[in-house]
Amino acid sequence: MKRHNLGTVIRFEFTRTVLKPKFWLISLSVPLLIAVVVGLVTISSQATANRADSQDKQTVSFTYTDASGLVDAAVAAAAGGSPVTDAPAARAAVVAGTSQCHVDYPEDPLSQPIAVQGQDLGLFDSGRYSAVASSVFSQSVAARIGDPKLAALAVNEPDVELVTYAAGTRTAGFAGVIVPGLFLVLFYMAVLMLGNQMLNVTLEEKENRVTEMILTTMNPTTMIVGKVIALVLIGIVQGLVVAIPAGFAFNLLTNAIGAVPPTDGAASLLGVPLDLWPALIGFALFLFSFLMFTGLLVAIGAVMPSAKEAGNAFGVVVMAMFIPLYAASLLVSDPHGVVSQVFTFFPLTAPVSALLRNATGGLYWWEAAIALVMLAGFGWLFLMLGVRLFRTGSISYSSRVKIGRALGWGGQQ
Structure with missing residues (x-):
């Protein structure tokens, strides 16, 4: 044959x-599945980022002590903060449920963390406490510096755009x-x-x-x-x-x-x-x-x-x-x-x-x-x-x- x-x-x-x-x-289901997953991740990431950005703008009723002397009372008051002198009592009030949140600003913020205690609002919503505490401190430092640009640079590193070349041609x-x-x-x-x-x-x-x-x-x-x-x-x-x-x-x-x-x-x-x-x-x-x-x-x-x-x-x-x-x-x-x-x-x-x-x-x-x-x-x-x-x-x-x-x-x- x-x-x-x-x-x-x-x-x-x-x-x-x-x-x-x-x-x-x-074959067609693979790119479709990838597109759906990427879309869902993108939407979720954007929603999470927006939520995180909005947390430091929310008003939270909190007490605070300031060992650093850097916190501006007016900035803290605008965010819902009230100064106290008895930190242990303020923390006990949070534990007892009679106070929403208490913040202890340390004497040396460069080497010591800002201690925050608050009522549990859930895994993600509880993050507003830390966001507000950090925002109050950053705004207080900015107010002391005076120049908004210098204040922004002191808190955030500037963006860097890197361009590289090979044999005289810009690379991707x-x-x-x-x-x-x-x-x-x-x-x-x-x-x-x-x-x-x-x-x-x-x-x-x-x-x-x-x-x-x-x-x-x-x-x-x-x-x-x-x-x-x-x-x-x-x-x-x-x-x-x-x-x-x-x-x-x-x-x-x-x-x-x-x-x-x-x-x-x-x-x-x-x-x-x-x-x-x-x-x-x-x-x-x-x-x-x-x-x-x-x-x-x-x-x-x-x-x-x-x-x-x-x-x-x-x-x-x-x-x-x-x-x-x-x-x-x-x-x-x-x-x-x-x-x-x-x-x-x-x-x-x-x-x-x-x-x-x-x-x-x-x-x-x-x-x-x-x-x-x-x-x-x-x-x-x-x-x-x-x-x-x-x-x-x-x-x-x-x-x-x-x-x-x-x-x-x-x-x-």
């Missing part, structure tokens, strides 16, 4: 997946992390969303007991490579489905709040600042990382007799993906240290480590080259191992394939 060619396998696997409504439902700063950092997010999503399909590249035929029939009409290498290429294309489609709406949403958000300043004509993608080389390196790392994990999961699927057993091994792979996140602060703060190097050049932790360092500008070009070669090499190795294991163990329907025997290490079968 005529063997199926590679294009036929790729087309069949790709169209079979992307034409399913379930694929688009899952933190905004430049967004595009290369997006590939790290897409890598996690691709593996987590397509992990089961990676395992099923070989498991599907084994569980359906059709491998013998398939192998009489198709080269196993052609079948597996075709399926892997189809998975890569599916991963790219899912990445675009997530990235494009995210880019538009970010553009609208930053335009609305003015969070990202213009970059003097620098390149941008959907309004997001774009540094070309980190973006290209990020894409290459994403692609080769995805291929390596796909090859690994294909090999695992070829060994296991069922999806249930393969799922346990998949959990270990996912754990390896998340290990670098626990060392993320070290990877960012000391990107060229020993730990960062080990994480970057160890196969299972290399994808996340290299993508994170690239996004934050801590990956040298030669380190990126080594990581890409390593990922490509291990990806090819895992894929060929999967093909060999599938070819020799395709009819092991009820037991795991013996890897050593499949590779010829244990003699002839």
Whole structure:
């Protein structure tokens, strides 16, 4: 019989997946869920900030003692404060419930805290006591200084706007992390969303007991490579489905709040600042990382007799993906240290480590080259191992394939 060619396998696997409504439902639900979560967090944060800002403007009935001599009686009175001389009695009145709040301003506010005691108004509303106590003290200090600007500077540090340049061109700063950092997010999503399909590249035929029939009409290498290429294309489609709406949403958000300043004509993608080389390196790392994990999961699927057993091994792979996140602060703060190097050049932790360092500008070009070669090499190795294991163990329907025997290490079968 005529063997199926590679294009036929790729087309069949790709169209079979992307034409399913379930694929688009899952893919589109991710950016929608992210948008809902971001919206809710933004609204909640704004409401919390507004509430915090309004707390120091509220009037609270309180007594106070002033060992520092800095509190202005008129300012305190306007906020609802009454001076007392017997601090223990005032605190006892709060405990007894006959007084709402008492504040003790210390002799040395620079080294001692302002002590506040008040009736419980709930977890958040009780914060008004501290806000009012701090506001009275700040306004009293401002009144002593006299100049409103000097008073503001004494209490609050001025905002600093940092602009950096590289080779005479203004860089994007933190905004430049967004595009290369997006590939790290897409890598996690691709593996987590397509992990089961990676395992099923070989498991599907084994569980359906059709491998013998398939192998009489198709080269196993052609079948597996075709399926892997189809998975890569599916991963790219899912990445675009997530990235494009995210880019538009970010553009609208930053335009609305003015969070990202213009970059003097620098390149941008959907309004997001774009540094070309980190973006290209990020894409290459994403692609080769995805291929390596796909090859690994294909090999695992070829060994296991069922999806249930393969799922346990998949959990270990996912754990390896998340290990670098626990060392993320070290990877960012000391990107060229020993730990960062080990994480970057160890196969299972290399994808996340290299993508994170690239996004934050801590990956040298030669380190990126080594990581890409390593990922490509291990990806090819895992894929060929999967093909060999599938070819020799395709009819092991009820037991795991013996890897050593499949590779010829244990003699002839």
